[in-house]
Amino acid sequence: MLKVRENRRDLSSRIEIARVAVGAVFALLAFAYWYVQIVRGDYYFELSENNRIRSVKLNAPRGYVLDRNGAVLVENEPAYSLQLYRRESKNVNASVDFAVRLLGLQIDPIRARLERGRRFPEFVPIPIAENLTLEEVAAIEARAPEHPEFAITVSQRRLYKRGGSAAHILGYLAEATPDQIRASGSAHTLGDWIGQKGIESSYEKLLGGVNGERRVIVDSHAREIAEESRSESRPGQNLFLTVDRDLQHLAEELFADKVGSAVALDPKTGEILALVSSPSYDPNWFTRRVTAEEWTSLLSDPDHPLQNRAIQNTYSPGSVFKIFLAYGALARGWVDPDAQVFCPGHATFYGRTFRCHRSGGHGWVNLRNAIKLSCDVYFYNLGRRLGVDRIAEIARAFGFGEPTGLDLAHEKPGLVPSEEWARTKRGARWYPSETISVSIGQGPLLMTPLQIGRAVSALVTGGKLPTPHLFLASQDPKTGVRLRYQAQPRQSLAIDPKNLAIVKSGMWAVVNEPGGTAFGSRLPGVELGGKTGTVQVARRDAVPRAGVDRSRLEDHAWFTAFAPIDDPKIVVVVFVEHGGHGGTAAAPIARRLLAKYFGVEVPPRPGEPGFVRASTKPETAAPPAAETPE
Amino acid sequence: MIARVLPVPRRLDLVVLSSALALAILGILFVSSTTSGGRFDGLATRQAIWVLVGLGGLVAAVLFDYRVLLKFSFVIYCLSLVPLVYLLFFGERIANVKSWIRIGSFQFQPAELAKIATALLLAYLFENEDDAKMKGATFLKVGLIVGVPFLLVFLQPDAGLAATFLPLAAMALFFGGLPGRAWIGIVVAVALAAGIGWFVLADYQKQRIGTFLNPESDVLGSGYQVRQSKIAVGSGGLTGKGFRSGTQSQLRFLPVQHTDFIFAVIAEEWGFLGVSVVLALFAVLLLRALSLARVARDRGGVFLILGVASMLFFSVVVNASMMIGLLPTTGIPLPLISYGGSSVATSFLGIGLILAVEYRRFANA
Numbered sequence: 001m002l003k004v005r006e007n008r009r010d011l012s013s014r015i016e017i018a019r020v021a022v023g024a025v026f027a028l029l030a031f032a033y034w035y036v037q038i039v040r041g042d043y044y045f046e047l048s049e050n051n052r053i054r055s056v057k058l059n060a061p062r063g064y065v066l067d068r069n070g071a072v073l074v075e076n077e078p079a080y081s082l083q084l085y086r087r088e089s090k091n092v093n094a095s096v097d098f099a100v101r102l103l104g105l106q107i108d109p110i111r112a113r114l115e116r117g118r119r120f121p122e123f124v125p126i127p128i129a130e131n132l133t134l135e136e137v138a139a140i141e142a143r144a145p146e147h148p149e150f151a152i153t154v155s156q157r158r159l160y161k162r163g164g165s166a167a168h169i170l171g172y173l174a175e176a177t178p179d180q181i182r183a184s185g186s187a188h189t190l191g192d193w194i195g196q197k198g199i200e201s202s203y204e205k206l207l208g209g210v211n212g213e214r215r216v217i218v219d220s221h222a223r224e225i226a227e228e229s230r231s232e233s234r235p236g237q238n239l240f241l242t243v244d245r246d247l248q249h250l251a252e253e254l255f256a257d258k259v260g261s262a263v264a265l266d267p268k269t270g271e272i273l274a275l276v277s278s279p280s281y282d283p284n285w286f287t288r289r290v291t292a293e294e295w296t297s298l299l300s301d302p303d304h305p306l307q308n309r310a311i312q313n314t315y316s317p318g319s320v321f322k323i324f325l326a327y328g329a330l331a332r333g334w335v336d337p338d339a340q341v342f343c344p345g346h347a348t349f350y351g352r353t354f355r356c357h358r359s360g361g362h363g364w365v366n367l368r369n370a371i372k373l374s375c376d377v378y379f380y381n382l383g384r385r386l387g388v389d390r391i392a393e394i395a396r397a398f399g400f401g402e403p404t405g406l407d408l409a410h411e412k413p414g415l416v417p418s419e420e421w422a423r424t425k426r427g428a429r430w431y432p433s434e435t436i437s438v439s440i441g442q443g444p445l446l447m448t449p450l451q452i453g454r455a456v457s458a459l460v461t462g463g464k465l466p467t468p469h470l471f472l473a474s475q476d477p478k479t480g481v482r483l484r485y486q487a488q489p490r491q492s493l494a495i496d497p498k499n500l501a502i503v504k505s506g507m508w509a510v511v512n513e514p515g516g517t518a519f520g521s522r523l524p525g526v527e528l529g530g531k532t533g534t535v536q537v538a539r540r541d542a543v544p545r546a547g548v549d550r551s552r553l554e555d556h557a558w559f560t561a562f563a564p565i566d567d568p569k570i571v572v573v574v575f576v577e578h579g580g581h582g583g584t585a586a587a588p589i590a591r592r593l594l595a596k597y598f599g600v601e602v603p604p605r606p607g608e609p610g611f612v613r614a615s616t617k618p619e620t621a622a623p624p625a626a627e628t629p630e
Numbered sequence: 631m632i633a634r635v636l637p638v639p640r641r642l643d644l645v646v647l648s649s650a651l652a653l654a655i656l657g658i659l660f661v662s663s664t665t666s667g668g669r670f671d672g673l674a675t676r677q678a679i680w681v682l683v684g685l686g687g688l689v690a691a692v693l694f695d696y697r698v699l700l701k702f703s704f705v706i707y708c709l710s711l712v713p714l715v716y717l718l719f720f721g722e723r724i725a726n727v728k729s730w731i732r733i734g735s736f737q738f739q740p741a742e743l744a745k746i747a748t749a750l751l752l753a754y755l756f757e758n759e760d761d762a763k764m765k766g767a768t769f770l771k772v773g774l775i776v777g778v779p780f781l782l783v784f785l786q787p788d789a790g791l792a793a794t795f796l797p798l799a800a801m802a803l804f805f806g807g808l809p810g811r812a813w814i815g816i817v818v819a820v821a822l823a824a825g826i827g828w829f830v831l832a833d834y835q836k837q838r839i840g841t842f843l844n845p846e847s848d849v850l851g852s853g854y855q856v857r858q859s860k861i862a863v864g865s866g867g868l869t870g871k872g873f874r875s876g877t878q879s880q881l882r883f884l885p886v887q888h889t890d891f892i893f894a895v896i897a898e899e900w901g902f903l904g905v906s907v908v909l910a911l912f913a914v915l916l917l918r919a920l921s922l923a924r925v926a927r928d929r930g931g932v933f934l935i936l937g938v939a940s941m942l943f944f945s946v947v948v949n950a951s952m953m954i955g956l957l958p959t960t961g962i963p964l965p966l967i968s969y970g971g972s973s974v975a976t977s978f979l980g981i982g983l984i985l986a987v988e989y990r991r992f993a994n995a
Binding site: 007018019026032034036037041047051052 | 762804807858862863866867881882898901902905906917920923924936954
């Protein structure tokens with residue numbers, strides 16, 4: 001076989017081909033790198049920055065909330081939570097079992113968290129348990145050497161020092177909802193705890209401060225290598241409330257087994273001294289993450305503990321309304337205070353008989369005694385003469401039908417009926433007989449306890465309508481600079497001092513003169529005036545028929561008081577749902593509050609142990625049960 | 631022997647030598663950039679020592695007559711396979727594969743030396759096989775010479791390292807004059823083998839190939855390496871972030887950055903300019919080696935240079951492509967630059983053989 005030997009030139013030409021190929025491949029490589037580094041360089045540079053920079057939020061410590069005397073109502077406490085670093089764990093399931101056994105946790109919620117955590121890179125810790133006790137923290141720390149995958153983190157938790165006390169004033173914190181985050185601009189991010197309801201919400205900006213941010217350089221294990229930049233957080237302001245803690249606590253104690261509301265305020269400034277809505281709830285629940293059962297029980301409670309009855313529930317004012325009608329009519333010159341009306345115990349208007357709460361009648365009564373005795377017939381006549389629109393004008397002058405402007409959200413405006421309202425809103429024309437009901441505070445007329453407190457403030461100060469508020473001052477925890485709340489009272493119906501004295505005198509007589517509807521609640525050492533109100537819930541004859549709980553059909557009891565007569569320092573409004581008569585259910589509470597405020601002894605009331613009959617023989621304050629409400 | 635050939639003109643090719651040295655120095659520099667201060671502290675010094683060892687090997691290879699080596703190449707080849715067989719039975723698994731021999735704190739990959747031995751034996755084969763068209767027997771011999779060490783390494787199982795034997799086969803077949811029809815046959819055969827191979831590949835190998843095809847699918851899994859490497863390369867831009875200032879590398883987002891991914895570190899810290907310098911140095915080295923092959927005195931010398939150059943070329947291209955996701959992550963280091971004693975030392979030994987051929991171009995002995 002002939003062997004054809006290769007020509008060296010063939011080999012050389014192959015080498016030449018190889019040279020071209022090598023050159024071409026390197027050119028292609030260079031082109032590829034040019035594309036990645038030059039064309040796409042900015043894109044990858046950004047990715048590398050995102051890789052190495054982590055933003056760490058510096059939570060601003062939230063401001064404390066204090067009462068008007070500096071007693072702390074809300075503060076912060078350290079809260080410990082347990083985090084699992086999957087990267088450090090040899091066996092995640094074994095780690096979880098360890099934590100479950102040590103802390104006695106439920107396994108299922110943790111499994112769910114682990115499942116959710118799978119979406120995040122391994123270096124992101126997974127929260128296992130919150131709100132550990134110090135003993136639990138110690139137990140975990142003691143086992144830290146064998147379990148490096150666990151870490152305890154400390155955060156600040158809101159502490160409402162006396163549980164449910166003043167809950168409706170304070171509100172609570174919860175994680176910001178997506179809507180709230182959107183509404184806040186960029187102030188809040190997911191996971192922020194922000195104020196929900198109460199002053200926590202109203203003064204979120206002030207209390208919350210401004211979160212800071214650390215930008216840290218991390219390595220691929222998310223370990224912090226260095227700090228790139230830092231903007232310090234600005235701590236929230238401390239907030240002084242107008243509330244007097246002791247008065248607030250007393251009011252809450254007095255309402256312990258009652259449903260209703262009480263408001264005490266300074267009539268000149270509008271500063272709220274106490275504001276109670278009963279039943280209440282513990283805002284600490286929310287900070288410790290409410291369980292589903294707790295939520296359900298809160299929401300399904302027929303007494304609606306979350307509702308702030310002082311500003312969110314509207315009620316018929318009952319006879320309390322008579323003082324505003326009397327004042328308004330006097331101020332406008334629509335009534336002669338000395339003119340007497342004969343009360344036979346009932347009166348007939350528009351073919352219908354309206355009864356006075358005292359079936360025997362009050363005889364001849366003038367305006368002062370009509371207030372003292374809460375004579376319905378007198379006010380029926382007055383109301384009929386004024387007409388509903390003038391009544392509405394007076395009511396509006398006292399701020400009814402509009403929110404008081406209190407610095408809490410979701411305040412109800414109430415309702416002041418008028419002919420126009422009946423025509424446009426209700427869609428059924430106004431019947432003159434309705435005017436008769438409205439003139440004793442019944443009918444469609446609706447108001448909140450706070451509105452009454454504000455209106456009484458205006459009344460006893462001669463027509464200056466204050467803006468009720470809870471904000472007394474704020475204080476910067478760093479600089480100590482204080483800000484005070486400024487609100488000018490609005491001039492409402494002006495009145496001749498002589499005429500004002502007549503109304504005040506009637507209110508003084510309610511408490512201090514025998515026959516007054518709250519004579520049992522007079523308070524030696526304190527010159528106080530007041531007015532009772534009893535609102536019929538169900539028609540008398542309906543009570544025996546209805547199979548429902550009798551307590552739900554009881555009348556609502558109102559009492560409002562102010563003191564001292566000449567230079568009022570405090571106005572109190574007490575409302576007890578289904579409490580019965582205003583003079584017996586509501587007035588004693590107001591009396592205790594006033595006694596506390598003025599620092600006087602509280603003598604026992606008639607019927608209470610230790611009661612000594614006074615020289616002036618008091619008449620029984622409570623009217624017979626068979627009578628219609630005042 | 632040295633004395634006898636001294637009167638003949640000696641030519642040491644400075645282009646190949648200096649570009650190889652420059653690359654090795656860059657390697658030491660960037661090994662120090664990625665390892666100083668960490669748990670790998672001191673590796674740069676070790677790398678420098680390995681470069682010196684390699685240079686010693688280079689000098690020895692240049693001074694020793696490569697023709698003698700070719701004569702004994704079969705013995706050398708057989709000896710180099712012994713540790714590979716040993717590893718297969720008694721090897722210690724390091725990083726899932728049995729490719730390292732460990733003596734004290736000293737590790738060595740015998741497969742690296744086996745590559746040089748294989749190149750020598752192939753050169754010896756083609757010293758005598760000079761048919762215009764490759765004979766079937768030669769084809770089989772090439773397959774056997776490359777196939778045995780390839781298989782031994784493949785079974786370790788280190789497919790990446792095994793793949794570095796393939797350029798030797800390709801070189802031998804191309805320059806040995808395999809006819810065009812045969813190439814078509816090989817392509818078909820390889821395609822078939824790949825199809826069957828898919829069933830025998832280890833899971834992690836399949837996953838890497840899958841990742842190569844779709845790197846965004848699993849950011850924190852095996853796609854993570856490619857992604858982080860691309861970020862490192864891309865973020866370097868034109869001039870880079872500065873020596874030791876690469877965030878991807880210094881913060882250890884890059885995997886095995888002082889070995890397989892060292893080129894990404896250079897790309898990040900010195901940018902496209904650094905990349906260009908490294909690629910240019912390799913291109914100069916390889917093109918110069920091909921020129922030297924053309925003018926080599928004998929066929930053995932030609933094939934020896936081509937063998938070494940083909941291995942270098944293959945490793946450089948595969949490694950550089952790997953960094954930017956053009957090829958799957960295979961664990962092939964960048965010759966002369968990546969940290970690793972066996973790789974650096976044998977690279978220098980190979981460069982030494984290239985120089986040796988040129989050194990004796992006009993010698994008659």
